[in-house]
Amino acid sequence: xxxxxxxxxxxxxxxxxxxxxxxxxxxxxxxxxxxxxxxxxxxxxxxxxxxxxxxxxxxxxxxxxxxxxxxxxxxxxxxxxxxxxxxxxxxxxxxxxxxxxxxxxxxxxxxxxxxxxxxxxxxxxxxxxxxxxxxxxxxxxxxxxxxxxxxxxxxxxxxxxxxxxxxxxxxxxxxxxxxxxxxxxxxxxxxxxxxxxxxxxxxxxxxxxxxxxxxxxxxxxxxxxxxxxxxxxxxxxxxxxxxxxxxxxxxxxxxxxxxxxxxxxxxxxxxxxxxxxxxxxxxxxxxxxxxxxxxxxxxxxxxxxxxxxxxxxxxxxxxxxxxxxxxxxxxxxxxxx
Ligand code: 13P
Ligand code: SF4
Numbered sequence: 590x591x592x593x594x595x596x597x598x599x600x601x602x603x604x605x606x607x608x609x610x611x612x613x614x615x616x617x618x619x620x621x622x623x624x625x626x627x628x629x630x631x632x633x634x635x636x637x638x639x640x641x642x643x644x645x646x647x648x649x650x651x652x653x654x655x656x657x658x659x660x661x662x663x664x665x666x667x668x669x670x671x672x673x674x675x676x677x678x679x680x681x682x683x684x685x686x687x688x689x690x691x692x693x694x695x696x697x698x699x700x701x702x703x704x705x706x707x708x709x710x711x712x713x714x715x716x717x718x719x720x721x722x723x724x725x726x727x728x729x730x731x732x733x734x735x736x737x738x739x740x741x742x743x744x745x746x747x748x749x750x751x752x753x754x755x756x757x758x759x760x761x762x763x764x765x766x767x768x769x770x771x772x773x774x775x776x777x778x779x780x781x782x783x784x785x786x787x788x789x790x791x792x793x794x795x796x797x798x799x800x801x802x803x804x805x806x807x808x809x810x811x812x813x814x815x816x817x818x819x820x821x822x823x824x825x826x827x828x829x830x831x832x833x834x835x836x837x838x839x840x841x842x843x844x845x846x847x848x849x850x851x852x853x854x855x856x857x858x859x860x861x862x863x864x865x866x867x868x869x870x871x872x873x874x875x876x877x878x879x880x881x882x883x884x885x886x887x888x889x890x891x892x893x894x895x896x897x898x899x900x901x902x903x904x905x906x907x908x909x910x911x912x913x914x915x916x917x918x919x920x921x922x923x924x925x926x
Contacts, residue, residue, distance in 0.1 A: 595874060595875065595878065596691060598690075598691060601886075604886055605880075605883065608882055615881070617889075618881075619642075621885070622888065625662065625663050626661045627662065627663035627664070628661040628663070628664055629643045629884070629888075630643060630644065630646075630652050630656060630664060630665070630666050630667065630668065631645070631668065632823075632845075633824070633843075633846045633849055634668075634843040634846070634872075634876040635876060635879060636877065637848045639667045639879060639881065640845075642881075642884070647923060647924055648738060648822050648923055649668075649675075649722070649738075650721075650739060650822070650923045652666075652924070653675050653676070653679060653721070653736075653909070654913065656675065656685075657680055657913070658924075661683070662683065663891060664676050664683045664686070665887060665888055666685060666687050667687075667688060667884060668692070668876065669692045669693060669697075669875050669876055670692055670693050670694070670697070671694055671697045671721065671722055671723060671725075673687045673895040674725045675725075676895075677725075677895055677896065677902065678725060678728070678909055679906070679909060681902060684891060685894065685896075686888075686892060686895070687887065688878075688880065688883035688884045688886070688887045689883050689893075694875055695781040695875075696720065696722040696723065696757050696778050696808075697757070699757060699778045700723055700727055700756055700776055702727050702730065705727050705730060705757075705776070706730055708756070708776060709730055709754065712752070712774055715751075715753060715754040715774060716751050717731045717733070717754050717756070718732065718734075718744060718755050718756075719731035719735070719756050719757070720736070720756065720758050720761060721735065725905045726905075727756070727757070728904075728908060728909065729901045730904075731756075731905075731908045732908055733746075733747075734908045734909045734911070734912040735912055736822065737761065737806065737808065737823075738821075738824060738825065738916075738921055739919065739921045740761060741768050741769055742915060742919040743912060744765050744773070745771075749771075752774070753771060753773040754775070755776070756775065757778035758780065758808055759775050759777045760784070760809060761807045762775035763811055781874075782873045783808035783809045783810070783842065784810055785864040785871060786805075786809055786810070786863075786864060786865075786871065787813075787865045788812040788815075788816055790863045791813060794860055795839065798837050800836065800837060801837035801858075801860065802819060802833055802835035802838050803818050803819075803841065804820075804821070804829055804839070804840055804841065804842075805819075805826075805841035805842065806820070806826065806841065807822075809842075823842060823846050824923050826842060826846060828853075830853060830854040831853050836856075837858040838857065838859050839860050839862060840861050840862060843876065844872060847861065
């Protein structure tokens with residue numbers, strides 16, 4: 590099982606401590622957003638207050654689609670680094686800033702470009718499909734990008750006689766193989782949050798709440814997915830809570846999504862799945878580095894900025910654009926049209 594190591598940033602801590610405690614940060618953020626001509630994009634795994642402040646809150650596909658359309662000077666990305674890089678790839682003339690540059694992702698960090706390049710070379714005839722949870726350099730080595738919203742459709746778009754290499758999430762790869770009936774070579778990466786959900790705890794929760802529906806993200810281990818009544822991306826899991834007649838949901842993904850579930854399906858009950866140590870606080874340590882204070886600082890100082898070298902950006906853009914075209918044809922447009 591992968592472990593997380595987020596390096597300390599004493600300089601950022603010092604800047605947070607130096608914020609005038611009398612400031613109303615929400616008011617300041619609203620003011621600075623106008624002054625700097627910024628749009629705030631937030632992922633569903635962000636703290637509730639950040640989700641509530643955002644102009645757009647969504648899954649990785651919706652946020653990429655929103656970033657591409659953003660007309661403002663600045664994109665403030667409250668999410669993780671690969672999401673901000675994808676925004677820069679799609680909309681390079683905007684300044685892309687993030688609250689905390691250390692907000693990475695175990696999937697992206699576990700698939701370094703040099704090792705991935707060697708892996709691709711070992712599979713010369715394969716179509717390379719890479720999950721959006723990857724660095725810009727890895728995207729630049731890929732034929733197609735996918736998110737958990739469109740992974741099935743992206744894989745199905747590849748001619749049946751063409752072998753596929755999928756990276757970097759092995760559990761998503763296995764789920765897509767089952768769903769599409771396609772064999773794929775895959776990189777053995779995992780998400781440190783989703784790999785830890787306990788199948789045993791789900792069985793116990795189902796026993797305690799017999800009418801509850803188990804909903805799970807496809808980054809979960811196969812043992813968890815076998816127990817799920819419904820599997821989908823964060824946006825699909827949120828939508829499921831209104832579409833299903835169930836009154837109680839056992840939620841096997843990062844608990845940040847429950848904020849939107851409560852909003853769209855008030856009166857229903859949401860039970861986060863504990864990890865294997867029995868804790869129900871299975872939050873993504875990277876996503877949760879972003880705070881209201883750091884969002885304020887990032888808008889005020891327009892830093893830290895996320896940049897992508899132009900040669901890498903141009904190469905990464907192709908597979909990202911292909912994904913957006915296939916998604917649009919399949920009517921998977923999680924943000925606008
Ligand atoms: P979604 O695309 O479903 O929002 O997933 C992003 C992610 O990082 C899941 O861990
Ligand atoms: Fe990456 Fe997992 Fe965090 Fe999503 S939940 S950003 S896959 S570490």
